[in-house]
Amino acid sequence: MKNSYNPSPQIATNIEPASRPLPLNKTTFVQRNSRVFQARESWDRLFDEAYRADVEIHTDSHDVVIYGHASILGFASPVFRSMFKKSRTKHQVLIHGVPLEAVRTFIRFLYSSCYEEEQIEEHILSLLVLSHAFVVPQLKRECEYQIEHRLLNVDNVVDVFQLSLLCDAPRLGIICNRFILKCFDAASTSAGWKAMRASHPHLEKKLIVSLKNENNRRKEMMRKLTDRKVYLELYEAMEALVHICRDGCRTIGPQGKVLKEEQEPCRYEACKGLESLLRHYFGCKLRVPGDCTHCKKMWQLLELHSRICTDSNVCRVPSCRKIMRAKSITGAPYFTLASS
Ligand SMILES: [Zn+2]
Numbered sequence: 622m623k624n625s626y627n628p629s630p631q632i633a634t635n636i637e638p639a640s641r642p643l644p645l646n647k648t649t650f651v652q653r654n655s656r657v658f659q660a661r662e663s664w665d666r667l668f669d670e671a672y673r674a675d676v677e678i679h680t681d682s683h684d685v686v687i688y689g690h691a692s693i694l695g696f697a698s699p700v701f702r703s704m705f706k707k708s709r710t711k712h713q714v715l716i717h718g719v720p721l722e723a724v725r726t727f728i729r730f731l732y733s734s735c736y737e738e739e740q741i742e743e744h745i746l747s748l749l750v751l752s753h754a755f756v757v758p759q760l761k762r763e764c765e766y767q768i769e770h771r772l773l774n775v776d777n778v779v780d781v782f783q784l785s786l787l788c789d790a791p792r793l794g795i796i797c798n799r800f801i802l803k804c805f806d807a808a809s810t811s812a813g814w815k816a817m818r819a820s821h822p823h824l825e826k827k828l829i830v831s832l833k834n835e836n837n838r839r840k841e842m843m844r845k846l847t848d849r850k851v852y853l854e855l856y857e858a859m860e861a862l863v864h865i866c867r868d869g870c871r872t873i874g875p876q877g878k879v880l881k882e883e884q885e886p887c888r889y890e891a892c893k894g895l896e897s898l899l900r901h902y903f904g905c906k907l908r909v910p911g912d913c914t915h916c917k918k919m920w921q922l923l924e925l926h927s928r929i930c931t932d933s934n935v936c937r938v939p940s941c942r943k944i945m946r947a948k949s950i951t952g953a954p955y956f957t958l959a960s961s
Pocket residue numbers: 861864865869870871887888889892
């Protein structure tokens with residue numbers, strides 16, 4: 622039998638650290654644990670043996686009655702408490718729409734705050750509903766935790782999504798929404814989806830709208846990533862261009878300087894392609910933007926460089942000063958970038 626919910630480590634890390642408890646020696650710790658275990662066993666026995674029980678709980682299984690104690694149930698749930706206010710003698714409670722074993726697991730939890738692992742796995746959705754309906758937050762949190770971390774799957778996600786709305790569990794609703802968007806094809810063919818379409822068509826529409834929004838968000842993110850990649854490539858090309866014309870690289874030396882035979886390995890990825898483009902540019906007979914695609918590309922880079930060049934008077938990049946002067950005369954770019 623498992624103890625009730627412990628806060629998840631994720632949540633715990635955000636909380637102010639609690640003051641450190643006094644250290645327990647091993648014997649005290651074992652004794653304390655053993656006493657807690659015995660106490661829980663006693664509560665379980667009280668429930669199982671129904672000693673002096675004064676509450677009868679009836680479910681859809683008409684031949685079986687679950688017995689309980691008004692004082693314990695009323696103490697654990699304000700809903701039970703208000704039910705039992707009406708009379709002081711034997712109480713009868715009717716719980717419909719959930720399996721008998723789910724009700725039994727629920728009532729047992731009110732006694733000992735414990736549950737069987739298999740029971741909670743099998744009846745998790747019923748227990749979520751019961752804990753919400755009878756206002757037992759400890760069990761409700763446990764159900765939400767178990768669903769979120771262990772029990773959510775393609776087959777039950779649509780049902781859980783609907784229950785999260787009915788049971789006022791917003792975090793679970795968000796988790797389900799994300800889950801559905803991740804496996805939309807599988808979720809939208811599940812039995813739960815078909816039932817939702819029949820009973821709550823507006824929820825289906827809501828999920829389809831959120832799928833469209835998510836797709837748009839992803840497209841926008843991809844566009845931004847592509848833009849950023851292009852920007853970085855251009856930035857590197859600009860850096861490499863200045864470096865080739867100022868320092869020289871593998872095959873091109875700067876004007877007026879002899880290229881060193883033993884160059885250190887170049888740190889610019891763009892250098893290799895840029896060198897061959899520059900060599901072509903210097904030797905091309907057409908050299909007219911628009912007539913030669915290679916030269917057009919080179920012109921675009923040169924024009925872009927001139928826009929960001931800080932001092933064209935000392936700059937060694939070809940045509941930098943020329944383009945800058947043309948711009949200052951006409952007020953327009955010397956050569957317009959195709960993408961701009
Ligand atoms: Zn280089």
